[in-house]
Amino acid sequence: MRKLTKWIKSHPLTVALVIAIWYLSLFTPPETPLSRIRFIDKWTHLAMYGSLVLALWIEDWRTRREAPSWRRTACLYLAPVAMSGLIELAQAYCTTDRSGDWLDLAANAVGALLGAAAGCLIARRPH
Numbered sequence: 001m002r003k004l005t006k007w008i009k010s011h012p013l014t015v016a017l018v019i020a021i022w023y024l025s026l027f028t029p030p031e032t033p034l035s036r037i038r039f040i041d042k043w044t045h046l047a048m049y050g051s052l053v054l055a056l057w058i059e060d061w062r063t064r065r066e067a068p069s070w071r072r073t074a075c076l077y078l079a080p081v082a083m084s085g086l087i088e089l090a091q092a093y094c095t096t097d098r099s100g101d102w103l104d105l106a107a108n109a110v111g112a113l114l115g116a117a118a119g120c121l122i123a124r125r126p127h
Helices: 002-010 012-026 040-064 070-094 102-124
Strands: none
Touching: 002 012, 002 040, 012 040, 012 070, 040 070, 040 102, 070 102
């Protein structure tokens, strides 16, 4: 439990983004003029998961002060993508007005990959 508490304290932005993503993914958004933009849903997924993974990378680097190993790199990418899959399943089976969409999962994975690439550049640059 202490490790989890320490991790939460050292990754506050990541935790806030995870909570926000779960909330936004499980409530029904209102109709807005943005809804008319083609593929706005997929762009939103790219931005959410790109931001999440970038924040995770930056906070991880700030905590460790070293570039992550390949194993850690995989975890920093795969954990948010796995969370995305859980959210899609929750939308499909635990809500009445949302549906799970595998294309959303794909957009999340691509967004996470972009965030990881940016985070990798930041973590690997000399300081």
